[in-house]
Amino acid sequence: MLISQQHLDYSNAALLTFGLCFIASIVVSYPLAEHFTLTTQIASHISNIVLAGLFKISYVLRCVCQYQLGMEVR
Template identity: 50%
Template sequence: MSVAVVGMLLSIYVGYTHAEQFSLWAQVASHIALILCATAIKIGYVMRCIGLNGLGVTQL
């Protein structure tokens, strides 16, 4: 999940905060990467919840 968070932050940097410094293709790639990284974070969190449930840890 930490790799996905770093990827998400980098894609936000390229696609939104400093978009004028990157080519159109890099901006398109960063927008696609943003979707993929957000999905990876969500899948990672669900896998974490499944693992904790398997260990018998109660969650809120």
């Protein structure tokens, strides 16, 4: 499978999206918890775990794309 610049762009977008969603779920889970129902708090705590995993996967995909394109992997 050939890795292209478009794959790198998708992984960067995923990294940004999952990072922002993770930050939002942390805010709902802890500092603003008293403003949300128990169901919403439970969902946000579960989403913390899921979003952290998706963030890590998108970072690994970004590193693979950079490596395949001959770019510096950071």
